[in-house]
Amino acid sequence: MSGIVGRLLGSGSQLARSLLGTAQLPIKESAAGFKVKSRLKLRCRSCYFTRVDGRLHVECNEHPRHKTREIYNVKTLW
Numbered sequence: 001m002s003g004i005v006g007r008l009l010g011s012g013s014q015l016a017r018s019l020l021g022t023a024q025l026p027i028k029e030s031a032a033g034f035k036v037k038s039r040l041k042l043r044c045r046s047c048y049f050t051r052v053d054g055r056l057h058v059e060c061n062e063h064p065r066h067k068t069r070e071i072y073n074v075k076t077l078w
């Protein structure tokens with residue numbers, strides 16, 4: 001448990017938490033800043049698809065809030 005907390009604190013989650021307004025504790029995942037959705041779509045011209053660890057991500061240069069991560073689909077493994 002303490003190892004996870006130490007890793008989160010070491011990966012700049014304090015900055016992310018200050019940006020979020022300290023509303024949530026950064027316990028969710030190490031890849032903070034990504035929303036997890038089952039369906040991805042491009043929300044502006046700067047959005048683009050990228051593939052990370054076999055999953056589809058949406059990155060955005062102009063609007064970091066557009067960043068989205070595909071939910072881990074177990075069916076694709078079979």
Ligand SMILES: [Zn+2]
Nearest residue numbers: 044047060066
């Ligand atoms: Zn965008």
